[in-house]
Amino acid sequence: MVTKRPTAFYISTACILSCIFMLSCTETKKQSTQVSPPNIVWIMLEDWGPQLSCYGEPGIETPHIDQVASEGIRYTHCFTTAPVCSPSRSAMMTGFHQNFIGAEQHRTDEKFGFAKRPLPNGIRPITQLLSEKGYFTCLMVDKKTDLNFLYEGDLFEGTDWNQRGKDQPFFAQITFQKTHRPWSRDSINPIEIDEVRLPPYYPQSDLAKRDWANGLEAMQIVDRQVKTVLNRLKAENLYDNTLVFIMGDNGRCMPRGKQFLYDGGIHVPLIVRWPQKIKPAQVKEDLITTLDITKTILEVSGAKSSLPLHGRNLFNNAIKERQYIFAARDKMDSTYDAMRTVRSKKFKLIQNLMSERPYCQYNKYKEAYYPVLAELNVKYLNGELNRDQSQFMGATKPELELYDLTADPWEVNNLAKNQAYDSIKNVLFNELQKWRSAINDQGVSEAFRKGGWSADYPTRTLEEWETHLEGFKPWVFRDSNTSMEHPYALW
Numbered sequence: 419m420v421t422k423r424p425t426a427f428y429i430s431t432a433c434i435l436s437c438i439f440m441l442s443c444t445e446t447k448k449q450s451t452q453v454s455p456p457n458i459v460w461i462m463l464e465d466w467g468p469q470l471s472c473y474g475e476p477g478i479e480t481p482h483i484d485q486v487a488s489e490g491i492r493y494t495h496c497f498t499t500a501p502v503c504s505p506s507r508s509a510m511m512t513g514f515h516q517n518f519i520g521a522e523q524h525r526t527d528e529k530f531g532f533a534k535r536p537l538p539n540g541i542r543p544i545t546q547l548l549s550e551k552g553y554f555t556c557l558m559v560d561k562k563t564d565l566n567f568l569y570e571g572d573l574f575e576g577t578d579w580n581q582r583g584k585d586q587p588f589f590a591q592i593t594f595q596k597t598h599r600p601w602s603r604d605s606i607n608p609i610e611i612d613e614v615r616l617p618p619y620y621p622q623s624d625l626a627k628r629d630w631a632n633g634l635e636a637m638q639i640v641d642r643q644v645k646t647v648l649n650r651l652k653a654e655n656l657y658d659n660t661l662v663f664i665m666g667d668n669g670r671c672m673p674r675g676k677q678f679l680y681d682g683g684i685h686v687p688l689i690v691r692w693p694q695k696i697k698p699a700q701v702k703e704d705l706i707t708t709l710d711i712t713k714t715i716l717e718v719s720g721a722k723s724s725l726p727l728h729g730r731n732l733f734n735n736a737i738k739e740r741q742y743i744f745a746a747r748d749k750m751d752s753t754y755d756a757m758r759t760v761r762s763k764k765f766k767l768i769q770n771l772m773s774e775r776p777y778c779q780y781n782k783y784k785e786a787y788y789p790v791l792a793e794l795n796v797k798y799l800n801g802e803l804n805r806d807q808s809q810f811m812g813a814t815k816p817e818l819e820l821y822d823l824t825a826d827p828w829e830v831n832n833l834a835k836n837q838a839y840d841s842i843k844n845v846l847f848n849e850l851q852k853w854r855s856a857i858n859d860q861g862v863s864e865a866f867r868k869g870g871w872s873a874d875y876p877t878r879t880l881e882e883w884e885t886h887l888e889g890f891k892p893w894v895f896r897d898s899n900t901s902m903e904h905p906y907a908l909w
């Protein structure tokens with residue numbers, strides 16, 4: 419429902435917002451005339467890392483998102499706070515790390531005491547704060563919010579920005595789901611397997627390349643969906659006063675991606691366009707967390723949180739001073755595990771709080787949807803993986819993993835036991851513990867350590883994995899024009 423507000427409210431809000439913009443934006447045009455509150459469009463690419471043509475990913479063509487990047491800022495080092503939907507989205511929707519607000523466990527599990535809880539300390543979803551500042555808030559295209567906390571009242575006021583009041587600014591949250599598994603093939607612009615580049619920690623097989631290419635094709639479909647939103651903004655004469663964010667909620671849905679703290683799981687694209695405020699064609703290498711998006715939105719709107727937010731304003735110079743970003747992974751469905759990470763531009767330290775469990779312990783969703791996980795298991799059990807590929811298939815994890823991201827961007831050479839890196843490791847470890855304390859990290863209880871689905875490993879015999887892998891093949895290699903039922907569909 420659209421809430422009617424008195425005209426005087428909008429006038430005063432507009433005046434306040436105008437002042438805030440003038441003060442807070444470092445790239446304000448010198449000759450800027452009167453500024454009205456910008457509309458804000460938040461476009462979420464589900465389960466997608468920076469595999470876009472504007473980030474240099476081979477094979478894929480995403481001209482519409484690339485165009486937005488050419489008209490604004492493309493961030494090369496943006497990271498989520500969690501490598502999976504609900505904790506990441508809960509953090510972004512409030513501006514606080516998910517552990518700080520008790521939203522770190524992905525999916526409730528009443529049996530183990532993981533029910534959704536109210537937000538602490540008077541913290542509220544930012545949509546409600548924006549609404550109180552005069553914004554019309556709407557959830558468009560897809561109903562997915564996937565928040566891991568309880569809240570009072572409505573999260574959004576409507577389902578389309580055309581429901582807003584006259585001259586009312588709007589905040590629209592849009593999720594495009596096609597990059598979530600299962601992936602649709604792109605019959606308009608199919609991608610050949612010899613066009614793609616796989617990370618070296620996957621088997622360099624036709625199946626892995628085809629699966630990767632299918633994901634890129636799904637992203638191409640999403641790129642055309644993004645175009646429809648952009649075209650609507652242009653057609654309705656809204657494009658120039660709309661602050662557009664395009665980002666991912668977590669990394670790609672592949673082994674070592676989603677659910678893990680490697681860059682494959684937490685590195686996401688971030689593209690920002692706001693022609694009244696930011697110069698076009700910028701590429702920024704600052705360390706960014708998705709919490710910065712939340713902070714920026716609240717500062718731009720003039721809305722206030724009950725506590726100081728964990729992010730920084732993207733348009734404030736203080737963003738350049740950040741040395742580290744942090745992320746956490748906790749329960750995934752009923753797969754119990756816990757990891758923490760601190761990442762600088764050059765190094766990453768991962769602390770595995772449940773090192774006794776394998777990376778690839780049972781997870782129903784991944785075994786149903788990840789063909790490459792089946793192939794990794796078959797090849798591992800047959801002794802056919804090289805070192806970089808097989809270490810992810812081990813029965814346990816090291817307690818600490820340290821990577822030199824410049825020399826080793828794929829994070830396959832763990833330096834945690836290399837004494838030459840002790841001082842770096844110690845600095846990062848101390849930073850990580852300081853952060854864990856600041857976010858009230860609950861760590862792992864003894865009940866949690868024993869909880870969830872069975873941690874028996876491997877999760878299937880070689881013969882069972884071989885059969886499972888065979889079942890994937892018709893789906894992975896299906897023609898781009900063929901519709902087919904997914905062999906292991908859960909939804």
Ligand SMILES: [Ca+2]
Pocket residue numbers: 464465502503667668
């Ligand atoms: Ca997601």
